[in-house]
Amino acid sequence: MTTSPSRRIRNPRLVRATATLACTAALALTAAACTGSANSGSQGTVGSADKPVTITFWHGWSQPNELKAINDNIAGFEKAHPNIHVKAVSNVSADTITQGMRATGAAAPDVISDFSTTDVGKFCGTGSFIDLGPMLTKDGIDAGKTFPKAMLDYTQYNGKQCTLPFLGDAYGLYYNKDMFAAAGISSPPKTLSELAADAVKLTKGDGSQQIGYVPLYDYYEQNTGYLAAQWGPKYFDASNKSNLAGDPSFAAMMAWNKGLVDKLGGYAHLEKLRTTYGDEFTSNAFDKGKVAMQMDGEWRIANLTQDAVKFQWATAPFPVPDDQVANYGRGYQTGTVIGINRNSQQQSAAWEFVKYMTTNTDAVVSFANAIDNVPSTFAALQSPNLKLPATFKTFLDVANNPNSNTQPATADGDGYVTTFQQFGLAFQSGKQTDLTAGLKATDTTVNNAMAQAK
Numbered sequence: 001m002t003t004s005p006s007r008r009i010r011n012p013r014l015v016r017a018t019a020t021l022a023c024t025a026a027l028a029l030t031a032a033a034c035t036g037s038a039n040s041g042s043q044g045t046v047g048s049a050d051k052p053v054t055i056t057f058w059h060g061w062s063q064p065n066e067l068k069a070i071n072d073n074i075a076g077f078e079k080a081h082p083n084i085h086v087k088a089v090s091n092v093s094a095d096t097i098t099q100g101m102r103a104t105g106a107a108a109p110d111v112i113s114d115f116s117t118t119d120v121g122k123f124c125g126t127g128s129f130i131d132l133g134p135m136l137t138k139d140g141i142d143a144g145k146t147f148p149k150a151m152l153d154y155t156q157y158n159g160k161q162c163t164l165p166f167l168g169d170a171y172g173l174y175y176n177k178d179m180f181a182a183a184g185i186s187s188p189p190k191t192l193s194e195l196a197a198d199a200v201k202l203t204k205g206d207g208s209q210q211i212g213y214v215p216l217y218d219y220y221e222q223n224t225g226y227l228a229a230q231w232g233p234k235y236f237d238a239s240n241k242s243n244l245a246g247d248p249s250f251a252a253m254m255a256w257n258k259g260l261v262d263k264l265g266g267y268a269h270l271e272k273l274r275t276t277y278g279d280e281f282t283s284n285a286f287d288k289g290k291v292a293m294q295m296d297g298e299w300r301i302a303n304l305t306q307d308a309v310k311f312q313w314a315t316a317p318f319p320v321p322d323d324q325v326a327n328y329g330r331g332y333q334t335g336t337v338i339g340i341n342r343n344s345q346q347q348s349a350a351w352e353f354v355k356y357m358t359t360n361t362d363a364v365v366s367f368a369n370a371i372d373n374v375p376s377t378f379a380a381l382q383s384p385n386l387k388l389p390a391t392f393k394t395f396l397d398v399a400n401n402p403n404s405n406t407q408p409a410t411a412d413g414d415g416y417v418t419t420f421q422q423f424g425l426a427f428q429s430g431k432q433t434d435l436t437a438g439l440k441a442t443d444t445t446v447n448n449a450m451a452q453a454k
Contacts, residue, residue: 052083053349058100059113061371062091069370073363077356084349094119101128101341108343110350113166117154117334118417121409124157125454129339131160135351146359146377150333150404157409164358165376167368168335169297170398171226173319174304177312179210179292188293188316190328192230195293195319196260202292206265207273213293215260216270217424220280222295224424225407225417228253229332230320232405235416242446244420245439252321254427254435267429298395302372305389315394317401331398333406335376374399412453416446 061070067090074086089109092100094116100109101123112129114120123129136143143152143161151165175188183202189195195213202212217223231249236242244250261267277285285291286300287307295318304313317329338358340350357363364380367373369387374395380386381396388396398404407417423442426432 052085053346054085054087055110055344055346055349055353056087056089056108057111057113057353058089058092058097058109060090060092060115066371069367072370073357073367076360076363077353080356081349081352084352086353101343104343105345108345109341110344110346111338111340111353113336113338114163115336117337117406117409118414120155120163120337121157121411122413123339124160124162124409125411128342129162130342130347131162132164132340132351132354133161135355136161139355141355141359146379148333148376148378148381148399148404149402150406151335151376151399153408154334154406155337163337163339164354166336166338166358167364167371167373168333168376168399169299170374170395170404171221171229171295171297171318171332172394172398173293173316174286174296174300175293175314175316176286176289176291177314179289179311188314189319190317191322191325192256192319193322196256196263199260199293200263203264206269209290211264211273211291213260213264214270214274214285214291215257215264216267216274217257217421217428219274219277220284220294221297224253224421226295226332227257229405230318230330231324232327232330232403235408240450242416242443242450244443244446245436246443250439251435254424256321257424258428261428271429298374298392299372301389301391313391315391317394317398327403329397329401330403330405331395331401333374333399333404335374410450410453412449415449415453419445419449 057074059070061067070090071088074088078084078086092112094114097112097114097119100112103109114123120129147155147165148168151168152161155161155163155165173188179202180186180188180198183198185198185201189198199212199215202210204210214222217227228250231253233249233253234243234247237246261270264270277283277290278288281303284300284303286294286296287304287309289309289311301315318331320328320330338354340347340354344350359377361377361379361383362385364375364377365383365385368375368380369385372388372392375381375383375386376399378400381400386396410416419442423432423438427435427438432438
């Protein structure tokens with residue numbers, strides 16, 4: 001439910017014939033009335049020798065290596081589908097995507113790639129992205145056997161597969177091997193009690209010089225949702241009501257975290273340290289050797305390599321609760337999504353493109369290799385053609401792990417995620433002291449916001 005960090009590396013549809021005739025005969029109708037059904041699935045022609053088609057593809061990538069990679073895949077698609085031409089528009093902002101979803105006629109983009117999983121519930125709930133389920137079924141694609149579960153979870157809404165994964169991000173633990181060796185620690189922690197013990201052992205003095213781990217919810221990539229994933233929580237109950245107070249995982253996560261905050265000097269002290277660390281992507285505290293361990297995504301590998309840090313480091317799955325050690329290897333996942341605009345006039349051709357970009361193993365692998373992201377199909381994750389560093393294996397394994405999870409799409413976008421994060425910060429800082437009452441109040445706030453969004 002968050003904006004995917006995939007791009008953070010520094011340097012880093014046709015209208016049915018009857019509808020068409022109706023619109024031609026009645027020019028007074030608005031362009032919106034001439035758009036296809038959100039569930040039609042087979043509108044228009046794919047393109048023929050006599051009548052080739054052009055589809056417009058909006059995406060947010062902008063760096064030279066990213067553009068080359070995506071344009072190479074477009075070229076591969078056009079070679080396989082010579083009668084479909086793809087007009088790519090790069091560096092499209094979130095606001096422009098929202099505007100594009102409202103456009104009709106020739107101004108409407110056919111295919112949209114969105115960095116933010118937050119938009120899935122919003123656009124799928126209104127039908128702005130069409131349901132791809134019928135197309136997957138028609139072409140014999142079993143989504144559950146093609147894409148990892150967590151990726152499917154963040155690309156669907158209310159049972160409709162209205163987007164598909166288009167590379168992903170996975171979270172794990174980065175750790176400074178030199179600091180570990182100096183502290184006499186031989187391996188990364190697997191449980192959260194081990195993480196807490198190592199964090200204390202790896203901290204020098206008050207942590208100003210070196211701290212083992214920064215448990216604050218607003219420290220770089222770390223937040224309440226990403227940490228809670230290690231418990232495998234359920235955000236909503238069977239009646240789709242907020243479940244923060246109902247699922248003991250959330251209280252357990254917050255209690256563990258608050259305990260570690262206190263062990264490392266308290267919130268005020270840690271917050272003071274955090275404000276001195278600098279920007280996540282230009283002056284990262286882990287990269288500078290000030291922090292021994294941190295939660296981060298796969299893209300950090302490229303940053304550390306580019307910065308040529310002067311210490312040995314490694315990656316591992318993020319630790320799990322002590323009573324869930326069998327689930328060690330899980331992690332939080334998010335990523336980029338891709339879907340077909342309801343107002344596209346070339347939906348069949350658009351589907352051929354989406355299918356190619358998301359299920360063609362060579363296309364997925366080459367894209368992942370080029371921009372250092374996690375491949376989004378099982379076949380690509382296991383491909384011998386992946387040319388990623390050894391440290392990347394942690395994130396491939398997290399993506400392959402059936403216990404990895406994400407935050408579900410909702411009609412209010414990232415509203416419930418933000419509300420949970422705000423309460424987490426209040427409890428962590430001591431502004432809110434009653435955990436049970438606070439979680440119940442947060443549930444009420446989320447439920448009210450959800451009702452309004454619907």
